[in-house]
Amino acid sequence: MSNVLSEEKRQQVLALGRLGWPLRRIEQETGIRRETASGYLKAAGIAVREPGGWGRRPNPAIEVSPDPAPRQPPPTPARSPTASACEPYRELVVAALERGRNAKAIWQDLVDDHGFTARYASVKRFVRKLLGTRTPEPRCVIATAPGEEAQVDYGTGPMVRDPETGKYRRTRLFVLTLGFSRKSIRLLTFKSSSRIWAELHEEAFRRLGATPKVIVLDNLREGVLKADIYDPVLNPLFRDVLAHYDVTALPCRVRDPDRKGKVESGVGHAQKTPLKGLRFESLDEAQAYLDRWEERWGDTRIHGTTKRQVAAMFEEERPALRPLPVEPFRYYQFGRRTVHLDGCVEVDGAYYEAPPGSIGQTLPVRWNEQTVRLLDPRTGQLLLEHERTKRGYHRLRHETRSRRAPPQIAEVLARAELVGANVGRVCAAIHAAEGDYGIRRILGVLSLGKKHGARTLDEGCEAALAVGVPTYRFVRNFVERTASPPLSLKQVDPLIRELTHYRDFVAQRLGKENE
Numbered sequence: 279m280s281n282v283l284s285e286e287k288r289q290q291v292l293a294l295g296r297l298g299w300p301l302r303r304i305e306q307e308t309g310i311r312r313e314t315a316s317g318y319l320k321a322a323g324i325a326v327r328e329p330g331g332w333g334r335r336p337n338p339a340i341e342v343s344p345d346p347a348p349r350q351p352p353p354t355p356a357r358s359p360t361a362s363a364c365e366p367y368r369e370l371v372v373a374a375l376e377r378g379r380n381a382k383a384i385w386q387d388l389v390d391d392h393g394f395t396a397r398y399a400s401v402k403r404f405v406r407k408l409l410g411t412r413t414p415e416p417r418c419v420i421a422t423a424p425g426e427e428a429q430v431d432y433g434t435g436p437m438v439r440d441p442e443t444g445k446y447r448r449t450r451l452f453v454l455t456l457g458f459s460r461k462s463i464r465l466l467t468f469k470s471s472s473r474i475w476a477e478l479h480e481e482a483f484r485r486l487g488a489t490p491k492v493i494v495l496d497n498l499r500e501g502v503l504k505a506d507i508y509d510p511v512l513n514p515l516f517r518d519v520l521a522h523y524d525v526t527a528l529p530c531r532v533r534d535p536d537r538k539g540k541v542e543s544g545v546g547h548a549q550k551t552p553l554k555g556l557r558f559e560s561l562d563e564a565q566a567y568l569d570r571w572e573e574r575w576g577d578t579r580i581h582g583t584t585k586r587q588v589a590a591m592f593e594e595e596r597p598a599l600r601p602l603p604v605e606p607f608r609y610y611q612f613g614r615r616t617v618h619l620d621g622c623v624e625v626d627g628a629y630y631e632a633p634p635g636s637i638g639q640t641l642p643v644r645w646n647e648q649t650v651r652l653l654d655p656r657t658g659q660l661l662l663e664h665e666r667t668k669r670g671y672h673r674l675r676h677e678t679r680s681r682r683a684p685p686q687i688a689e690v691l692a693r694a695e696l697v698g699a700n701v702g703r704v705c706a707a708i709h710a711a712e713g714d715y716g717i718r719r720i721l722g723v724l725s726l727g728k729k730h731g732a733r734t735l736d737e738g739c740e741a742a743l744a745v746g747v748p749t750y751r752f753v754r755n756f757v758e759r760t761a762s763p764p765l766s767l768k769q770v771d772p773l774i775r776e777l778t779h780y781r782d783f784v785a786q787r788l789g790k791e792n793e
Contacts, residue, residue: 283310288318295319301326363396364388364404371404377555381405386551386575418536419583422457425598428490429538430454430479432498433545435466436553438564446557449564451548454482455541456490458598459591460581462544464572466565473609475500476519480607488599489523494530494538502529514612514644522607524600551575610646617641625650627669633661690720697727698736700743707748719750726757734760 301312374384385401388394435449452465463482483489497505504511510529530537552571558564577589615623617636622629630650642653652662664673695702708716727735738757742748
């Protein structure tokens, strides 16, 4: 014994030891160090309580451990009975700490890669001894009912090699965390936009197999256009996606991250534990690694606040979540377009008619691969809907078309059919040979009917079809020469030569095709 006690103090320590007091309580009451009191009690033959038998009632949370089922590991290096189980792996632990890995990640790596058999508490004590202790900060816990709320946020993901540049690039980590069970869905992406932000939510809903009632998010631009705690303006695409899944968005106050502290903790957990200090060669490889970790470690862990397993609480929360809709959301693009002087707005190089009287105004426009919709800037109601057209083309309504506007090719061909059957066949042949660029020659054929009559035009088209030259020039020459007064021999000879020339040309062309 290092200290010699007075007789009064010695009798006091012996009396308290016979009462079964632990050494820690004896030290608090008498001021005598535990080592000194233990020596006197052992010398007097009084049993000393072992460390861990302090007379406390058992805590049910301690009975459940996040450690995996025991398995037969390879033999570990021998160690001293008083040394830590992590001592043989000191170099690995120190190297992991230098890369920024925390105690949980180090323990998981040791179990997976080195057959480590000790508990997580052993690694935590060893790391704490290396780093020193820190005083935890007090936190407020927001309790939510099952299926009531989920929180979403972006975080910094790992370095992944970009397939376009071949260089490592920092990714973004999307996390959705359920408020009751703390079940998290973690997804990686290279970049973000309003479309990607909405698609990440939809992918998270599909992985959960259900949706919560409320989504709590911060005021990032992809989700909230105007931050206001009482009347926020949501991004239209994000708002429509949540409406499709029957979910309500609840933006937080500006600079108030504690309102969504559960997802903040989920982001930090992923950054510090599975992803810290790692690099991946592809985004699919990084996502697969994160999914494996989520299944083996994230869902099976005992949450520090609830003191229950995350997977067990999620099974309890699953019936309270809402089912997914039958069809996925049909995505569209959204923008604002100014109505030009021709009364149209431009979308991807094509032009679509706007409502009358809106020249100079800026209208919200929503489009996808099939349709273009023009909306009211004040109410968001649908004003006009057009089918998509090719780049450089116009999509106009028939009732508002200008008389000076060129007619549509379908209308012209239908008009030619009404003039005569042969006229329709010639115009169709011109369109088949030249496409839409033959509209002027088709209009030229129809103009001959206005000048010389439909019957004469139909006869000219019949002659053109007979010789195999259904062209505007041949029909014009034939109609003009046959519709005039009787021709002299000098006037007939050029026509015969032209017909012979066309016949020889057609015969020669057919001969080459047969060869």
